[in-house]
Every structure is written in structure tokens, then in C-alpha cells.
Amino acid sequence: MKIGVITFPGTLDDTDAQRAARYVDAEAVALWHADADLHGVDAVIVPGGFSYGDYLRAGAIARFAPVMRSVVEAAGKGMPVLGICNGFQILCEAGLLPGAMLRNAGLHFVCRDQWLRVENNTTAWSSRYEQGAEIIVPVKNMDGRYTASQATLDELEGEGRVVFRYVGVNPNGSCNDIAGITSANGRIVGLMPHPEHAIDALTGPSDDGLGMFYSALDAVVTA
Amino acid sequence: MARVVVDVMPKPEILDPQGQAVANALPRLGFEGITSVRQGKHFELEVADDVDDATLAKIAETFLANPVIEDWVVRRVDA
Amino acid sequence: MARVVVDVMPKPEILDPQGQAVANALPRLGFEGITSVRQGKHFELEVADDVDDATLAKIAETFLANPVIEDWVVRRVDA
Amino acid sequence: MTSTQVHIDTVARAEASPDQPQPYRELGLKDDEYQKIREILGRRPTEAELAMYSVMWSEHCSYKSSKVHFRHFKENTTEEMRSKMLAGIGENAGVVDIGDGWAVTFKVESHNHPSYVEPYQGAATGVGGIVRDIMAMGARPLAVLDPLRFGPADAPDTRRVLPGIVAGVGGYGNCLGLPNIGGEVVFDESYAGNPLVNAACVGAMRVEDLHLAHASGTGNKVILFGARTGLDGIGGVSVLASETFSGEEGGTGRKKLPAVQVGDPFTEKVLIECCLELFGERIVVGIQDLGGAGLSCATSELASAGDGGMRVWLERVPLRAEGMTPAEVLSSESQERMCAVVRPEDVPAFMRVCQKWDVIATEIGEVTDGDHLVITWHDEVVVDVPPRTVAHEGPEYHRPIARPADQDALQADVPDSLPRPSTPDELRETILRMIASPNLASRKWVTDQYDRYVRGGTVLAQPSDSGMIRIDEETGRGVALATDCNGRFCKLDPYTGAQLALAEAYRNVAVSGATPLAVSDCLNFGSPEDPAVMWQFEQAIRGIAEGCRELGIPVTGGNVSFYNQTGTTAILPTPVIAVLGVIDDVRRRIPTGIGAEAGETLLLLGE
Ligand SMILES: Nc1ncnc2c1ncn2[C@@H]1O[C@H](COP(=O)(O)OP(=O)(O)O)[C@@H](O)[C@H]1O
Numbered sequence: 001m002k003i004g005v006i007t008f009p010g011t012l013d014d015t016d017a018q019r020a021a022r023y024v025d026a027e028a029v030a031l032w033h034a035d036a037d038l039h040g041v042d043a044v045i046v047p048g049g050f051s052y053g054d055y056l057r058a059g060a061i062a063r064f065a066p067v068m069r070s071v072v073e074a075a076g077k078g079m080p081v082l083g084i085c086n087g088f089q090i091l092c093e094a095g096l097l098p099g100a101m102l103r104n105a106g107l108h109f110v111c112r113d114q115w116l117r118v119e120n121n122t123t124a125w126s127s128r129y130e131q132g133a134e135i136i137v138p139v140k141n142m143d144g145r146y147t148a149s150q151a152t153l154d155e156l157e158g159e160g161r162v163v164f165r166y167v168g169v170n171p172n173g174s175c176n177d178i179a180g181i182t183s184a185n186g187r188i189v190g191l192m193p194h195p196e197h198a199i200d201a202l203t204g205p206s207d208d209g210l211g212m213f214y215s216a217l218d219a220v221v222t223a
Numbered sequence: 224m225a226r227v228v229v230d231v232m233p234k235p236e237i238l239d240p241q242g243q244a245v246a247n248a249l250p251r252l253g254f255e256g257i258t259s260v261r262q263g264k265h266f267e268l269e270v271a272d273d274v275d276d277a278t279l280a281k282i283a284e285t286f287l288a289n290p291v292i293e294d295w296v297v298r299r300v301d302a
Numbered sequence: 303m304a305r306v307v308v309d310v311m312p313k314p315e316i317l318d319p320q321g322q323a324v325a326n327a328l329p330r331l332g333f334e335g336i337t338s339v340r341q342g343k344h345f346e347l348e349v350a351d352d353v354d355d356a357t358l359a360k361i362a363e364t365f366l367a368n369p370v371i372e373d374w375v376v377r378r379v380d381a
Numbered sequence: 382m383t384s385t386q387v388h389i390d391t392v393a394r395a396e397a398s399p400d401q402p403q404p405y406r407e408l409g410l411k412d413d414e415y416q417k418i419r420e421i422l423g424r425r426p427t428e429a430e431l432a433m434y435s436v437m438w439s440e441h442c443s444y445k446s447s448k449v450h451f452r453h454f455k456e457n458t459t460e461e462m463r464s465k466m467l468a469g470i471g472e473n474a475g476v477v478d479i480g481d482g483w484a485v486t487f488k489v490e491s492h493n494h495p496s497y498v499e500p501y502q503g504a505a506t507g508v509g510g511i512v513r514d515i516m517a518m519g520a521r522p523l524a525v526l527d528p529l530r531f532g533p534a535d536a537p538d539t540r541r542v543l544p545g546i547v548a549g550v551g552g553y554g555n556c557l558g559l560p561n562i563g564g565e566v567v568f569d570e571s572y573a574g575n576p577l578v579n580a581a582c583v584g585a586m587r588v589e590d591l592h593l594a595h596a597s598g599t600g601n602k603v604i605l606f607g608a609r610t611g612l613d614g615i616g617g618v619s620v621l622a623s624e625t626f627s628g629e630e631g632g633t634g635r636k637k638l639p640a641v642q643v644g645d646p647f648t649e650k651v652l653i654e655c656c657l658e659l660f661g662e663r664i665v666v667g668i669q670d671l672g673g674a675g676l677s678c679a680t681s682e683l684a685s686a687g688d689g690g691m692r693v694w695l696e697r698v699p700l701r702a703e704g705m706t707p708a709e710v711l712s713s714e715s716q717e718r719m720c721a722v723v724r725p726e727d728v729p730a731f732m733r734v735c736q737k738w739d740v741i742a743t744e745i746g747e748v749t750d751g752d753h754l755v756i757t758w759h760d761e762v763v764v765d766v767p768p769r770t771v772a773h774e775g776p777e778y779h780r781p782i783a784r785p786a787d788q789d790a791l792q793a794d795v796p797d798s799l800p801r802p803s804t805p806d807e808l809r810e811t812i813l814r815m816i817a818s819p820n821l822a823s824r825k826w827v828t829d830q831y832d833r834y835v836r837g838g839t840v841l842a843q844p845s846d847s848g849m850i851r852i853d854e855e856t857g858r859g860v861a862l863a864t865d866c867n868g869r870f871c872k873l874d875p876y877t878g879a880q881l882a883l884a885e886a887y888r889n890v891a892v893s894g895a896t897p898l899a900v901s902d903c904l905n906f907g908s909p910e911d912p913a914v915m916w917q918f919e920q921a922i923r924g925i926a927e928g929c930r931e932l933g934i935p936v937t938g939g940n941v942s943f944y945n946q947t948g949t950t951a952i953l954p955t956p957v958i959a960v961l962g963v964i965d966d967v968r969r970r971i972p973t974g975i976g977a978e979a980g981e982t983l984l985l986l987g988e
């Protein structure tokens with residue numbers, strides 16, 4: 001099983017996402033923004049960071065990268081894709097997921113250990129969790145306030161496409177406490193918190209994030 | 224060469240905490256009578272003369288603004 | 303009620319990484335002929351009629367712009 | 382810009398016009414310093430040379446008031462202490478061998494004055510600058526820390542300065558992808574008009590990858606890479622243009638520019654990855670970051686530390702502004718730039734790596750077999766100097782030192798007369814007041830704005846006594862770093878106060894489970910022209926040096942920041958000490974805190 005991890009100029013958490021893939025015994029494959037070739041990977045992670053500095057709008061420039069055309073195409077055929085933080089922003093900008101991220105309501109960068117509730121354990125990236133499980137994972141972002149039109153929010157809620165919800169504190173003012181959502185087919189997931197920083201209690205608040213990477217293994221095997 | 228200005232603003236229904244922070248601070252600093260502040264982005268582009276309005280509209284819509292959350296206005300100004 | 307617009311831009315001699323990022327991306331997206339992009343802030347204020355120009359100038363200078371690194375323009379527009 | 386070309390002040394012109402008045406005083410040079418430059422050159426300096434000498438001989442770059450006191454470090458460093466040191470004082474940053482083939486480099490720098498003028502950008506570029514210092518040693522930067530000092534929390538100017546500084550440290554570090562693993566936030570009256578923004582960075586490399594800033598090998602190319610050079614941060618040097626050609630509209634005369642630099646962390650992040658790839662390809666002979674004094678510093682230091690001369694074609698420098706003069710190009714402090722020395726046959730490979738990362742790279746010069754740094758501007762010689770006289774042989778002062786007259790009274794004013802809580806209620810009230818005071822309250826409101834998780838190697842960060850990162854994923858080898866200083870102690874007794882700071886940082890590293898190994902410092906003081914301040918300084922530096930000998934760990938580098946004062950009132954003497962420790966397996970780290978399990982026994986060690 002090969003998990004591709006994209007690096008854009010300004011990507012920061014690519015090595016962490018690769019490490020997370022290795023922790024679940026997947027082969028981590030580095031993908032380069034300017035190279036449209038996905039090198040035969042079975043799943044793709046669009047990691048966090050500040051692609052192109054996020055100066056225009058988080059994810060606005062990265063979504064035009066050659067590699068993203070291939071990701072959009074592969075996602076269309078059902079390849080599991082996970083967007084973390086800046087990756088989530090890029091997936092929204094690329095139209096793979098609905099909605100957009102705005103500046104945090106508090107106007108500050110926020111880094112904290114965050115409780116999340118698993119609202120949907122049927123996606124390619126959440127099947128290893130129990131429905132309703134609460135997990136603790138770091139969240140760290142400047143532009144993390146998930147926003148969408150009321151119609152889109154109603155649709156997401158109606159179809160059970162909210163995958164993760166903030167519990168206790170809503171760190172950035174996201175609509176409906178949404179931390180992560182999925183595509184209609186459950187193969188694409190985007191979330192603001194960072195499961196790749198919660199794979200080992202030595203360097204994170206827990207290893208609760210591993211479940212997402214294990215889920216992808218299952219999704220690929222059973223696909 | 225022409226100068227083009229693009230103003231990008233959060234849609235009215237979208238909460239604008241930056242603008243709100245300014246609006247809330249003004250009375251504390253003794254400035255009264257400002258009832259609303261909204262904050263967006265202002266771009267100034269120098270463009271070759273053969274860049275037409277359709278292209279500019281496309282740049283604004285697909286790139287400078289995100290139509291999900293923002294409105295935008297493109298105008299040519301005298302340099 | 304009057305509407306006032308304040309545009310705040312990085313001073314010409316100051317580095318504008320934002321504008322630069324946009325300018326560098328445009329050719330990659332297939333948009334040619336844009337020779338320079340600068341990015342600043344655009345504020346829209348609703349102000350009571352008795353707020354005078356001097357007050358607006360003060361608000362812009364002390365609050366909306368950072369005079370060390372930014373220039374700004376205040377103008378009243380018809381709402 | 383034809384008008385610019387007409388007025389270029391060349392060596393030939395300088396020789397022909399020996400009596401032309403020059404604004405050296407405005408550039409911060411004293412009469413005798415200016416005379417010394419004339420003696421060295423045997424003529425008046427050109428504008429570009431004057432710009433170069435004036436920045437390089439400034440207190441900030443030349444350490445002219447502090448250098449003589451560094452002998453305390455030297456005299457107190459034994460062979461044994463030196464044995465683990467791969468690079469020490471004088472290099473961009475100190476480097477220590479931490480075993481298993483790993484070398485670690487770390488340093489603390491100040492960016493106090495820029496952060497007062499423009500808090501966000503000042504703090505941001507402070508982080509950017511120290512990170513490039515670490516890169517210039519050949520290391521991958523791994524984490525940052527930010528010891529900060531502010532005026533009283535409720536002082537009006539603190540409200541202007543503090544949020545910007547914290548946002549700037551975070552904005553730059555977060556975007557760069559370096560975890561923030563520690564720092565300090567201290568409030569005191571004395572910093573009200575002069576906040577301290579110190580930034581520390583730690584990086585690691587394999588021992589064989591250590592790079593030193595040397596330009597050696599005749600024929601090797603000098604490559605400038607990273608951001609374009611603009612007018613930002615020129616500050617003082619803009620008097621050159623305006624003074625010389627004042628009143629000349631459309632000429633090079635321009636209004637005095639603010640000495641503000643704007644940071645672009647995205648460009649720096651890309652520059653880091655680009656540098657690391659270049660190091661990996663082993664095609665860098667020498668490297669130097671561009672910080673304060675920009676190209677003046679980089680070219681003269683590279684040439685001075687090398688074995689030959691250097692030739693630079695200055696007009697090749699990619700510019701961001703029109704009509705810049707050679708003096709301005711040399712002095713610009715535009716951020717996110719590096720300068721490398723590369724063998725001619727490696728230049729194509731060098732350029733390929735830069736292209737991959739979209740980094741602008743330009744061959745601006747070469748190493749010569751002469752002994753001069755010669756810089757031309759469109760074929761005219763604008764600089765022709767012995768580089769050592771610029772970079773390493775600046776003035777040295779033995780400033781007058783005098784113990785302050787009120788020091789005895791200060792020390793005699795002991796707290797015995799202060800009321801103490803005597804009833805449970807009073808005790809309760811005192812404790813509540815203490816934990817609510819800005820100096821003791823939680824720092825979460827600051828540290829929550831910093832990414833401490835990025836890179837996945839952070840083992841300890843806030844609220845730990847020291848930060849700790851894993852360096853080797855296989856073995857678990859890692860380092861711990863803590864910074865400390867109590868300025869009030871230092872004011873009462875700078876010698877002992879500095880030792881207390883050292884001891885505190887040492888203890889903070891030790892209690893994390895790491896073995897302290899080396900020290901870096903950032904000595905923040907008032908004006909060196911004030912004998913009382915110089916006394917504090919001399920006491921503190923001696924305290925640190927002798928304390929280090931006692932502890933058996935060397936000072937590997939640091940930074941001196943003088944002129945921290947409001948009006949004539951100096952800040953509390955603030956020698957911030959950073960102690961680095963090594964731990965062979967981070968899984969054995971000891972987290973801060975008690976009460977994890979019921980029935981723990983509390984032991985008090987020491988007196
Ligand atoms: N400016 C800062 N940047 C990063 N970390 C900080 C900063 N200030 C304080 N910290 C961290 O917050 C924690 C508590 O700080 P402090 O109250 O100064 O601790 P102590 O009193 O134990 O030295 C420490 O882990 C320290 O490293």
C-alpha cells in the first residue's frame with residue numbers, strides 16, 4: 001500500500017504525514033507539486049503548511065499545481081484523498097469539498113490539543129473509529145473557520161457528511177463546530193486538526209490520529 | 224500599460240471578524256459615529272494593453288476571489 | 303449615513319510578498335501580460351453624516367494603516 | 382537611471398576629490414574612526430566604502446565596546462570544555478558535537494530596536510535572521526525559542542508593542558515550519574520604551590556537513606541567492622544619497638527611508654529547503670547569511686575569512702527597486718538572502734537546485750588570488766578595500782567602567798522591612814495576587830499562538846522548563862534548550878545575577894533529563910558609553926564565563942545588544958542565557974509537573 005504525500009513550496013507537515021503513513025506500515029511516497037505523476041500511489045494526503053505563503057488566500061495558489069489536476073482526476077475514480085489543514089483548504093479551493101475557510105474568529109493563530117467527536121465512521125479515513133468516539137488531536141491554524149452557505153451546511157448535515165466535530169471548545173468559530181467533512185462518496189476527507197501530529201504520545205497529545213491512516217489501509221484493501 | 228484595481232470583499236452574510244474588531248475598537252479610542260466596518264483586499268495590477276476585460280474578469284473570479292465567500296469588483300483606472 | 307472607502311497599500315519601497323506571490327502565480331495559471339501586482343487592504347465604513355474628513359483621516363492613519371510601512375487613501379463614495 | 386550613473390562615486394573620483402565632505406557622522410562614525418578609514422585606504426572612502434565601513438564598524442556588527450571583554454570567555458574555557466566544540470565564538474553560530482555523528486548548532490540574537498519601531502515585522506525578521514544564521518552553518522533549523530521583555534502589562538505602549546511582537550514571532554515561525562519550544566515573557570518598567578525581542582534557533586547536521594563562512598579557492602564563484610534586493614532596511618544609509626545630492630530633484634537624492642524590513646517567511650522556507658538540498662549535493666564551499674549590513678557584511682566577511690581576495694560585479698544583484706546606488710545595494714537589509722561560494726564546475730548543479738525551488742540565484746563575483754575586496758558597478762570600481770579591515774579589524778574600545786554610586790544603597794535595601802502575610806487570609810490574598818500578576822500568570826495566551834508540533838519532533842515545549850526535540854528518529858537522540866534571565870537580580874548584582882541566569886537555564890535543562898553541554902547568550906544592556914552600564918556588562922560577562930568554567934560547559938557564541946534605554950535610563954541588565962543539553966534517548970525525558978499519580982513523594986533538593 002502506497003500513500004502519496006504532496007509537497008508544495010511552503011508545505012510544512014509533509015514529513016510528518018509521511019511518518020504517519022510509515023507508522024501504519026504503508027509506504028510513504030513523496031509527490032512534488034510540479035509533477036503531475038502520482039507514481040502509482042493508492043491514496044493521497046495533501047498535508048498542512050502555508051503553500052505559497054497562503055498570502056492570497058489559504059490554498060488559492062496550490063490548487064492550480066499540476067499534481068492537483070491528477071489528484072482531482074484520481075479522486076473522481078474513488079482514490080482516497082485526505083486534506084489536512086492547508087490540505088483541507090486546498091481541497092475546498094479545488095472544488096473537491098464544499099465550503100471555504102476564513103480567518104479564525106479570534107483573529108489569532110491557534111495551536112492547541114483539541115477534542116474531536118467522530119460523527120461518521122464510514123468514510124475511507126474514519127472507519128477504524130467507533131461512531132461517536134472522542135479523540136484528542138492538535139489543531140493549529142490561522143485560517144481555520146469552516147464556512148459554507150446554509151444550503152451546503154444543511155446538505156452536509158443531512159447526508160451525515162460531517163466527519164469530525166469540535167468538542168468543548170470551538171477553536172476558530174467554524175460553522176456547526178465542523179472540524180472535518182467528506183465528499184458524497186466518503187472517499188475524500190478534509191479536516192483542520194492534525195492527525196499526523198497525534199501518532200505517538202512522545203511527540204503529540206495522543207496516538208488517536210493513527211486511526212485515520214489505518215482506515216485508509218482498509219479502504220484501499222476493500223476497494 | 225493600464226492599471227487595474229480589484230477589490231475583494233467578504234460576502235455580506237459572512238461574518239467578518241477583522242472588520243468587526245476594528246468597528247468595536249473605534250469607540251474605545253474615542254471615534255464615534257462609525258456604524259459598520261468591513262475589511263477586504265485591494266489589488267493593484269499593471270497590465271499590458273492587450274489584456275481584455277474578459278481575461279481580467281476571469282483572473283478575479285477564478286483566482287483573486289473565492290466566490291463561495293467573497294464578492295469582487297474589477298475596474299480600470301487611469302495610471 | 304455615508305459610505306467611506308479606505309485603501310491601504312504597502313509603501314512602494316517596502317517588500318510586498320503577497321502581491322509577489324500573486325504575480326508569480328499568474329503566468330503559471332496561463333494569464334500573461336500582468337507585469338506587477340500589489341496587494342493591500344480595502345475597508346468599507348458606514349459613517350454618520352457628522353463625521354468629518356479630519357476624523358476619517360485620523361482613523362485611517364492611526365488605526366487602519368501602519369504609517370511605517372503603508373500608504374493609504376480615504377475617499378467618500380455614494381452609497 | 383542615467384542620473385544615478387552620472388553621480389556614482391568611484392575610487393577614481395575619491396582620489397580626485399580628497400576634500401569632498403562626507404556625512405560620516407550621520408552614518409554613526411566618530412571623527413577618529415573616519416580618519417582611520419582614510420588611513421587604511423590612503424584616500425577618502427567612496428560612498429559605497431563609507432556605507433560599508435559605517436555599518437560594519439557599528440556597535441551591532443563590530444562589537445567594538447564588548448570585544449575586549451570576550452577574553453573572559455577565552456580565559457575560562459579549558460581544553461576539556463573545548464573538546465566538544467566544533468565551532469565557537471566568531472562563527473555564525475556555535476556548534477557542538479552531541480555524539481553518534483551528530484552536530485548541533487544554536488544561537489540567540491536580539492532584534493530589540495526594529496521591534497520597537499515596527500513590532501510585527503521587527504519580531505518576524507528577528508526570527509528570520511537567527512534561522513539563517515543556523516542555516517549558514519550547514520544545519521537544518523529545527524526549533525525556535527523567543528525570550529521577550531516588555532514594559533508593564535498595562536502600559537499603553539505595551540498594548541501597541543506586545544500583540545505585534547507575539548504575532549510576528551508566530552507569523553514568521555509558524556509559516557516557516559519551525560516549532561516554538563520555549564521562551565520567556567517578562568514585564569518590567571525598564572523595558573517600557575525598549576522591549577527586548579531575543580530569538581533563539583537550534584539546528585542539527587551530520588558532523589561532516591559543517592559549513593563555515595569562508596571564501597576560499599581562487600576562481601570559485603560567489604553566488605547570491607534568495608530574495609531580490611530592495612530599499613527596505615536601508616535606513617541610515619539613505620543619508621548618503623540625500624546629503625550628497627540634496628536638492629537635486631530626480632537624482633539619487635531620496636527622502637530618508639525607514640529602516641524597516643518586511644519579512645517573507647514563505648521565501649525563507651523555500652530557501653531553507655533549497656540550501657539543504659545544496660548541502661546534500663556537497664556543492665557549497667562556503668556560505669554566509671545576509672543579515673544586518675546585507676551584502677557589505679556577507680562579502681567582506683566571506684573574503685576576510687578566506688585565503689584570497691574577492692571580486693564582485695555589483696550591478697548583477699537582482700534589484701526590486703529602481704535607481705538604487707551601489708551604496709544602497711551594499712547596505713540593503715532585504716531579508717531572505719544567502720551568499721555561497723561554489724566551485725565553477727558546480728555552478729550549473731547549483732543553479733538547477735535553485736531553479737527547482739524557484740529561488741533566484743545570481744553569480745555576482747569570484748574569489749581572486751589578490752588580497753582586496755574589489756567591487757565594481759558597471760565596470761567602475763566603487764569599492765577596493767582590504768576585507769579584514771572591514772569585517773574583523775574594526776575599532777575596539779576600552780570603555781570606562783564605574784560601579785554605580787547607588788549600587789551599595791540598592792543592595793542595602795533588603796526586603797526585610799516589607800510586610801509579610803501572617804494570617805491564612807493574608808497568605809491567601811498574597812498567593813492570589815501573585816498568580817494573577819503578569820509575570821507569574823500562565824503564558825498560554827502567548828504560546829497558543831505558536832506552532833509547537835510541526836516537524837513531529839517536539840518532545841517537550843510549553844509548559845515545560847525546557848524545550849526538547851528529537852534529532853535522530855532511529856536512536857531517539859535529542860537536545861533540550863532553555864533560556865533564562867532575571868534582570869532584577871542582575872541589577873542588584875550583575876555578576877551573581879548572570880550566574881543565576883546560567884544556573885537556572887542549566888537546571889531547567891537538567892531536570893528535563895538532558896545533560897547540559899553548551900551555552901549561548903544574548904547580552905542586552907544600556908549604553909556602553911555609560912560607565913555604570915559597562916560595569917554591569919563586565920560583571921555579567923565575567924559571571925557567565927566563570928560560572929561556565931565551574932559547570933564545565935563552554936560559551937559557544939552569542940550576541941550583544943547595547944543602547945537599550947529609554948531616554949538615558951537603561952533597561953535592567955538582561956544577559957539572557959541559553960543552555961543546550963543532550964539526551965541519548967528522548968523517550969527518557971522527564972516531563973514537568975507533579976501529581977500524575979496518587980501517592981507521589983515530594984523531595985526538596987538543595988538548601
Ligand atoms: N515567549 C515565549 N515563547 C515560547 N514559549 C514561552 C514564551 N514565554 C514562556 N514560554 C514557555 O511557557 C512556559 C512557562 O513559562 P514561564 O512562566 O516563564 O516558566 P518558568 O517560570 O517556569 O520559567 C515555559 O515552557 C516557557 O518556555
